[in-house]
Amino acid sequence: MAAMTTSQPTNPLVGPLLTDFYQISMAYSYWRHKRHEVEGVFELYFRQNPFGGEFTVFAGLDECIRYLxxxxxxDTDIAYLRTLLPRAEPGFFDWLRALDASDVTVHAVREGTVVFPKCPLLRVHGPIGLAQLLETSLLNLVNFASLVTTNAARMRLAAGPDCRLLEFGLRRAQGPDGGVSASRYAFVGGFDGTSNVLAGKIFRDLPVSGTHGHSYVQAHRSREDLPAIAADCILNGVDIAEAALQWRGELGYEEGAALHEGEFAAFVSYALANPTTFVALVDTYSVLDTGLRNFVTVALALAEAGFEAKGVRIDSGDLAYLSKEARQLFDRTADDLDAGTYGAGRGSLAESLRKCYVVASNDINERVLLSLRDQGAKVDAYGIGTHLVTCQAQPALGCVYKLVEISGEPCLKLSQEPGKTTIPGAKACYRLVGARGQMLLDLLVPAAHAAPEVGERVLCRHPFDSSKRAYVTPSRVLELHAPVFEGGRRVGASENLRELRAYCQRQLGEVREDVLRPLNPTPYKTSVSAELFSFLQDALQRHQPITELT
Amino acid sequence: MAAMTTSQPTNPLVGPLLTDFYQISMAYSYWRHKRHEVEGVFELYFRQNPFGGEFTVFAGLDECIRYLxxxxxxDTDIAYLRTLLPRAEPGFFDWLRALDASDVTVHAVREGTVVFPKCPLLRVHGPIGLAQLLETSLLNLVNFASLVTTNAARMRLAAGPDCRLLEFGLRRAQGPDGGVSASRYAFVGGFDGTSNVLAGKIFRDLPVSGTHGHSYVQAHRSREDLPAIAADCILNGVDIAEAALQWRGELGYEEGAALHEGEFAAFVSYALANPTTFVALVDTYSVLDTGLRNFVTVALALAEAGFEAKGVRIDSGDLAYLSKEARQLFDRTADDLDAGTYGAGRGSLAESLRKCYVVASNDINERVLLSLRDQGAKVDAYGIGTHLVTCQAQPALGCVYKLVEISGEPCLKLSQEPGKTTIPGAKACYRLVGARGQMLLDLLVPAAHAAPEVGERVLCRHPFDSSKRAYVTPSRVLELHAPVFEGGRRVGASENLRELRAYCQRQLGEVREDVLRPLNPTPYKTSVSAELFSFLQDALQRHQPITELT
Known part of the structure; x- marks a missing residue:
């Protein structure tokens, strides 16, 4: 082994013991019968796209390589494993103790690629004892990463390109790592940032933001909770509390409305401490009666001091209605300022109100995003938590890791359920692109066979249904796999999160809209080559027992 | 601070930065205005039971205390935080650098207790700057832990007490820690063990088990893949392969059925390596045509060598039907052995077949468990993955952490949504038990008030609906809270997993069946004392603005 430093998994829990016990007992059985060095090929793939959709974004590869x-x-792992396998021969533990992953080679699809069922995302070649031991961790690292990335990508498509999307899910995530992974992969899938501080510290590319919570507002009960020392209220020579109270009078807010004075004190004190990032949470008591108005007065006071308030966040109620009311209040007040209603020279403050954005953050999911867009809601940014990070619409992706070849021979797994039959043999996957740049289909070909060629007609078949065939003459042929791990080391450089995110967005731009659409999307096809089809049919004929009904 | 060693969180990612950024910016605002030492009380609770049920099991407390x-x-945290708060005064970071949790006191419900909406699970008293910083991590540690424990408890209720339940979900879990947490809390909720090796290493009480996968069967293609060296086939003087083949003849299995010889070789080699824990996965090709029969021959050969096969696992197909077929095959063969059909003296082998169990493991959830029980499926153990660990039926619990008191004054959070209104003030929760030992209701009382007394009639009110009232004369009064963290240290000893699991099962035994039942369960009531009701009504009258419709 080279003496170079190796990259470590982000989560220190990731390692050889993050696995199902049967991997260990299978490895022991192979070792016991001296079959552990037999060469095998495993492929990691999924059978169905998540969320009722017809596409998936592949993610998690970088962590897989770190794990490998x-x-x-x-030594402590070994000591524990001895307790689980008390009858095992000591030589097995010596083998384990000396083991590293340098004997496996991994080919993979590029992280961030849009992928479809049956395409091998990872193809692992190596001695079967070792390759078997990798199954559970690789699945764990790919399944959730790809699921969250896909979920985020769907939300980005639903929200449109101009909306800011922020991941707020840590508190509801499935454990600490569920939160940290979700923050990272939501960004890859198209989010703009996260509230998760640790994720920002670990993944330096990840923008972190946030405002204040309801408790901050509640912790201020009256104007007595304004900063006690007069000097602490001054920003660039402006007493923010006093200036805001003056605006309250000028805007006529005292008349009728029940402005909450604790909320007012909270906004003032928060804005004083964070004048460049002031976003007010306006629904602690009532958005329309007090929240928005208190915000406007403080925002105008800040503007007088030369700072721009960022906007408001609404965390409950009718987001379509309340966001429109907020937008209207900001714009109407800005118009009035421009018109000189509040005196000459105040027009310079109008722009800061017009730029204020509205963040919505209560129980947002893909359907809510679509519905709010339909309703013309005036939401500029969404904070999305639970539905994003736990993937509430479908909280697991069903990737599997199947043996497809042993000692150079393709092997088959039948199943009581036809959809679970494995396509035998190590396979390459080619994306065939048409004359107008459109993705036509993905084609699985035995890895040892030649790639389809540009301009040559190729017969593409459904793997199981002999009636479904198509001739395709590709204008471009993309090989989806490349070697990513060999000789114990990563092949090539790892990508940073911004590159991954940009690549993922470009990928989504290349997929046909009817495949991406949320309602009744068109399935994208993954076919097999004519040779692979014949081989599969032969194998099924030979191995599938004919049931005897008596 | 004492120099004693402190307990560490299981997941090294857990720490002060595992939080939302707004906790940091709020803490800064408090600090900036010298309000960070103001005493506050936060309560952590949920508003709705998960899974359409009417109960929840509280879990995650031990990790909360480790975190605290x-x-x-x-220092590296501080360096990163400076980049997020570039305008913050340096003194804030000095304060953060010196901070520990010794100034907060936490009262909590005992881990493993059955709890209901509105009951504070944790009550955190302390300076508001610090107590605010704890919010996100505490929520993260309680939400998923309680959700999985509740999910496991529901599955245990559905499966009945005699069935073995094994957690197999690591590969589909939401990240590495989603897997490890799920293994631990599934056990607390009533599972018998896990396949997750790392969880077993970390939590020494957790039984780990497993058998082999489909790939192990596929990796053996014919009888040529039996152990090459004759001596490796011998167990206690019995050649397992040869003995099994002899049984094949005696049982008449060659006739008609297409036994898979690779599967046979796999079972033999696995049984040789693991003779005390042999469970055969019988659905790689066909359960009825080959899997069960190959298993029976190998099990009988093992029995001749003095070992008992454990049973079979079925991972696809009609689990009700296939499990009955398996049971029938084992029992009928045992009967024949007893009857001397296969020669005298063979009856001693019958018992090992009768004891063989059937494990089912494909896409099991609570409804499948109930349905299989209804159908009289002969399943002795279930391996449950995705639905358990990702809580597919509802992947998030909605615990919140709300400020209820500041400077000794109760405080209120209204909401655009009435169900989200917080009940003000630090509260104790008492469980009132009736004369026949039945749980009557939980009563929230201001923490400073006296507890309800046994034998004294107490008026219990719905917090918001003034028409709903009950007089309760408890025969027993259980105070649900106890101090768990004080002066920077855990109060009392931490419980091990077996104690937690046993306590949780006792707790479930005390809840009325109509509250626990899966379909249309009866809601259990959490009431407020008359004083708390009046206080809340007054506060609502004072603070809830009357909307103006114009």
């Missing part, structure tokens, strides 16, 4: 690079069984 | 005990902001 650092794969070592420690 | 080890709460320290590191």
């Amino acid at each position: 690079e650092s794969f070592r069984v420690t | 005990e080890s709460f320290r902001v590191t």
Whole structure:
């Protein structure tokens, strides 16, 4: 092994023991019968797109490589495994102790690629004892990463390109790592940032933002909770509380409305501490009666001091209605300022109100995003938590890791359920692109066979249904796999999050809209080559027992 | 601070930065205005039981205490936070650097207790700057833990007490920690063990088990893949392959049925390596045509060598039908052995077949468990993955962390949505038990008030609906809260997983069946004392603005 430093998994829990016990007992059985060095090929793939959709974004590859690079069984691991396998021969533990992942080679689809069922996302070649041991961790690292990235990508498509999307889900995530992974992969899928501070610290590319919570407002009960020392209220020579109260009078807000004085004190004190990032949460008591108005007065006071308030966040109620009311209040007040209603020279403050944005953040999911867009809601940014990070619409992706070849021979797994039959043999996957740049289909070809060629007609078949066939003459042929791990090391450089995110968005731009659409999307086809089809049919004929009904 | 060693969170990602950024910016605002030492009380609770049910099991407390005990902001944390708050005064970071959690006191419900909406699970008293910083991590640690424990408890109720339940979900879990947490809390909720090796290593009480996968069967293609060296086939003087083939003949299995020879080789080699824990996965090709029969021959050969096969696992197909077929095959063969059909003296082998169990493991959830029980499926153990660990039926619990008191004064949070209104003030929760030992209701009382007394009639009110009232004369009064963290240290000893699991099962035994039942369960009531009701009504009258419709 080279003496270079290896990359470590982000989560220190990731390692050889993050696995199902049967991987260990299978490895022991192989080792016991001296079959652990037999060469095998495993493919990691899924059978169905999540969320009722017809596409998936592949993610998690970088963590898989970190796991492989650092794969070592420690002494305490061994001590624990001995308790689980008390009858195992000691030589097995010596083998485990010396094991690293340098004997496997991994080919993979590029992280951030839009992928479809049956396409191998990872193809692992290596001695079967070792390759088997990798199954559970690789699945764990790919399944959730791809699921969240896909979920985020769907929300980005639903919200449109101009809306800011912020991930706010840490508190509801499935454990600490559920939160940190979700923050990272939501960004890859098209979000703009997260509230998760640790994720920002770990992944330096990840923008972190946030405002204040309801408790901050509640913690201020009256104007007595304004900063006690007069100097603390002054920003660039402007007493923010006093200036805001003056605006309250000028805007006529005292008449009728029940402005909450604790909320007012909270907004003033928060704006004083964070004048460049002031977003007010306006629904602690009532958005329309007090929240928005208190915000406007403080925002105008800030503007007098030369700072721009960022906007408001609405966390309950009718988001379509309340966002429109907020927008209207800001714009109408800005118009009045421009018109000189509040005296000459105040027009310079109008722009800061017009630029104020509205963040909505209560129980947002893909359907709510679509519906709010339909209703013309005036929401500039969404904070999305639970539905994003736990993937509420479908909280698991069903990737599997199947043995497809052993000792160079393709092998088959039948199933009581036809959809679960494995396509045998190590396979390459080619994306065939048409004359107008449109993705036509993905084609699975035995890895040892030649790639389809540009301009040549190729027969593409449904793997199981012999009636479904198509001739395709591709204008471009993209090979989806590349080697990513070999000799114990990563092949090529790892990508940073911004590159991944940009690549993922470009990928989504290349997929046909009817495949991406939320309602009744068109399935994208993954076919097999004519040779692979014949091989599969032969194997099924030979191995599938004919049931005897008596 | 004491120099004693502190307990660390299981997941090294857990620490002060595992939080939403707004906690930091709020803490800064408090600090900036010298309000960070103001005493506050926060309560952590949920508003609705998960899974359409009427109960929840509280879990995650031990990790919360580990988080609190080890709460320290590191130098690298500070360096990162400075980039997020470039305008903050340096003194804030000095304050953060010196901060630990010794100034907060936490009262909590005992981990493993059955709890209901509105009951504070944790009550945190302390300086508001610090107490605010704890919100996100505490929520993260309680939400998923309680959700999985509740999910596991529901599955245990559905499966009945005699069935073995095994957690198999790591590969589909939401990240590595989603898997490890799920393994732990599934056990607390009533599972018997997990396949997750790391969870077993970390939580020593957690039984780990597993058998082999489809790939192990596929990796053996014919009898040529039986152990090559004859001596490796011998167990206690019995050649397992040869003995099994002899049984094949005696049982008449060659006739008609297409036994898969690769599967046979796989079972033999796995049984040789793991003779005390042999469970055969029988659905790689066909359960009825080959899987069960290959298993029976190998099990009988093992029995001749003095070992008992454990049973079979079925991972696809009609689990009700296939499990009955398996049971029938085992029992009929045992009967024949007893009857001397296969020669005298073979009856001693019958018992090992009768004891063989059937594990079912494909896409099991609560409804499938109920349905299989209804159908009289002969399943002795279930391996449950995705639905358990990702809580597919509802992947998030909605615990919140609300400020209820500041400077000794109760405080209120209204909401655009009435159900989200917070009940003000630090509250104790008492469980009132009736004369026949039945739980009557939980009563919220201001923490400073006296507890209800046994034998004294107490008026219990719905917090918001003035028409709903009940007089309760409890025969037993259980105070649900106890101090768990004080002066920077855990109060009392931490419980091990077996104690937690046993306590949780006792708790479930005390809840009325109509509250626990899966279909249309009866809601259990959480009431407020008359004083708390009046206080809340007054506060609502004073603070809830009357909307103006014009």
